[in-house]
Amino acid sequence: MRHWPFTQLTLTTDDLVLRIPDDHQLDELAQVAADGVVPAGAVYFPQPWASGTPEETARNVLQNHWWARGDWREDNWRLLLAVFHHGQVVGQQNLSARDFRITREARTGFWLGRRFQGRGLGTQMRAAALHLAFEHLGAERVVSTAFSDNVASRRVSEKFGYEPGGVRRLAAENRRVEAHDDVLSASRWGSQHRPAVKVEGFTECRSLFGVPAVPPPVDVVKHV
Numbered sequence: 001m002r003h004w005p006f007t008q009l010t011l012t013t014d015d016l017v018l019r020i021p022d023d024h025q026l027d028e029l030a031q032v033a034a035d036g037v038v039p040a041g042a043v044y045f046p047q048p049w050a051s052g053t054p055e056e057t058a059r060n061v062l063q064n065h066w067w068a069r070g071d072w073r074e075d076n077w078r079l080l081l082a083v084f085h086h087g088q089v090v091g092q093q094n095l096s097a098r099d100f101r102i103t104r105e106a107r108t109g110f111w112l113g114r115r116f117q118g119r120g121l122g123t124q125m126r127a128a129a130l131h132l133a134f135e136h137l138g139a140e141r142v143v144s145t146a147f148s149d150n151v152a153s154r155r156v157s158e159k160f161g162y163e164p165g166g167v168r169r170l171a172a173e174n175r176r177v178e179a180h181d182d183v184l185s186a187s188r189w190g191s192q193h194r195p196a197v198k199v200e201g202f203t204e205c206r207s208l209f210g211v212p213a214v215p216p217p218v219d220v221v222k223h224v
C-alpha cells in the first residue's frame, strides 16, 4: 500500500516474521485469539479483551487493529504486528509510544495463541520489538508491564535484563492485580548478546513514528 508505509515494514527473527496483517491475515489472527490466549480464570491484561466469548475476543482483535491504525499520530502511536511462524499466524507483538520524539520511551505488549506458547517464540517477538525500538527508533528505554502472576511474560523481561520500574495496583476484571512496570535501558540492551533481527521497510515509516532521520544525541540538555 503506497500511502500506509507500515505495510512494508517487516521484522524477521530466526523463526518468525512480524508484519502489519492484511485483512485475511487479521482475520486469522482474530481466530487465533478466539481459540484461546489466557488460561481459564487468569487475568493477564488490564482490558478484558480476551476474556469474553470466542466471537467477542475475535472482534476485539479486529477493532483494536482498526482503531490503532485510524488513531495513529506521530505523537501517539501503536504498532500492532501480526507474528508468523512458518507462514502461520501465531500471535501479536505491540510497540507503542506517546510523545516519543521527546520521551524516547516506548512500551511493548504481546500475546500468542495458547497452542503456540512456551516454545521460545515470545522471547523472539520481544527481541524484534526491542531491536526496532533501540536500533532504529533510537529509544532510550522500553517499558514492559506484566501482572505479578504472569510468570512467562515476566521471565521474558528478565531474560533481557529489564530492571524493576515500580509496581502499580490496578483493578482488572473486578480483581486487584499488581502490575510490574519493568524497564530496559538502551545501555543494558547494548551491553548484552542480542538475537539477530532483520528490519526491512523502516525508512519509509520513520517520520510517522515522529523521529528525525538521525536521532538526536542522548544528552540534549546543555549545561552552561
Ligand SMILES: CC(C)(COP(=O)(O)OP(=O)(O)OC[C@H]1O[C@@H](n2cnc3c(N)ncnc32)[C@H](O)[C@@H]1OP(=O)(O)O)[C@@H](O)C(=O)NCCC(=O)NCCS
Pocket (backbone or CB within 6 Å): 037, 038, 044, 045, 109, 110, 111, 112, 113, 116, 117, 118, 119, 120, 121, 122, 123, 124, 145, 146, 147, 150, 151, 152, 153, 155, 156, 159
Ligand atoms: C507471555 C507470552 C507472550 C510469552 O511467550 P512464550 O512463547 O510463551 O514465552 P517463551 O517460551 O519465549 O519464554 C517464556 C519463559 O517463561 C518461562 N515460564 C513459562 N511459564 C513458566 C512457569 N509457570 N514457571 C516458570 N517459568 C515459566 C519459560 O520457561 C521461559 O523461560 P526460559 O526461556 O528461561 O525457559 C505467552 O506466554 C502468552 O501469550 N501468554 C498469554 C498472554 C500474555 O500473558 N501476554 C502478556 C501480557 S503482559
